[in-house]
Amino acid sequence: NAGVTQTPKFQVLKTGQSMTLQCAQDMNHEYMSWYRQDPGMGLRLIHYSVGAGITDQGEVPNGYNVSRSTTEDFPLRLLSAAPSQTSVYFCASSYDQNTEAFFGQGTRLTVV
Amino acid sequence: LAKTTQPISMDSYEGQEVNITCSHNNIATNDYITWYQQFPSQGPRFIIQGYKTKVTNEVASLFIPADRKSSTLSLPRVSLSDTAVYYCLVGVVNNDMRFGAGTRLTVKP
Numbered sequence: 237n238a239g240v241t242q243t244p245k246f247q248v249l250k251t252g253q254s255m256t257l258q259c260a261q262d263m264n265h266e267y268m269s270w271y272r273q274d275p276g277m278g279l280r281l282i283h284y285s286v287g288a289g290i291t292d293q294g295e296v297p298n299g300y301n302v303s304r305s306t307t308e309d310f311p312l313r314l315l316s317a318a319p320s321q322t323s324v325y326f327c328a329s330s331y332d333q334n335t336e337a338f339f340g341q342g343t344r345l346t347v348v
Numbered sequence: 349l350a351k352t353t354q355p356i357s358m359d360s361y362e363g364q365e366v367n368i369t370c371s372h373n374n375i376a377t378n379d380y381i382t383w384y385q386q387f388p389s390q391g392p393r394f395i396i397q398g399y400k401t402k403v404t405n406e407v408a409s410l411f412i413p414a415d416r417k418s419s420t421l422s423l424p425r426v427s428l429s430d431t432a433v434y435y436c437l438v439g440v441v442n443n444d445m446r447f448g449a450g451t452r453l454t455v456k457p
Contacts, residue, residue: 269443278450292442294442326392333440336397337392342390342391
């Protein structure tokens with residue numbers, strides 16, 4: 237049982253480059269979300285999805301896009317990377333918004 | 349979302365019981381109280397969730413008084429491997445769990 241799988245684990249980007257962070261879950265969860273965590277801080281919600289074809293913005297959505305074409309996958313796209321997007325990114329999934337959330341291992345992104 | 353307040357850090361020794369209290373004065377009627385644990389370089393992991401009174405599972409207990417304005421996570425007989433950050437979350441709106449800074453627990457030998 238893989239749970240929530242994120243790739244890559246580490247990434248270095250140059251300012252202005254774009255990339256996609258991958259997230260996949262095998263628990264058939266409808267709810268999926270992306271968080272970022274900056275040093276010494278808690279997690280902040282970037283985007284979330286309540287099912288295939290449905291996405292919405294969280295607390296810090298600027299500079300990021302998401303799509304949800306399948307229940308399993310929820311990729312996060314950085315359109316034009318900026319140093320302020322240097323952070324650790326976590327993907328999570330859950331059965332619904334009030335039940336236990338399962339998190340991936342994270343992607344550590346550095347933008348230079 | 350209810351605002352939560354918990355200690356920034358706590359120290360303990362192996363074998364002791366650790367209690368971490370979280371204040372949430374404006375908790376809503378429908379809000380659940382959930383605790384997560386996070387180790388360095390890992391994603392948060394669910395520990396326990398409750399609505400009122402006491403909940404116990406194989407790793408922790410959660411005590412919630414009748415007014416629900418606070419909650420206490422109790423970790424029995426901690427070990428070095430319990431060193432982590434512990435987050436108290438109250439309520440979820442639009443899938444936003446609103447993690448705060450958490451409590452950094454350090455268990456010493």
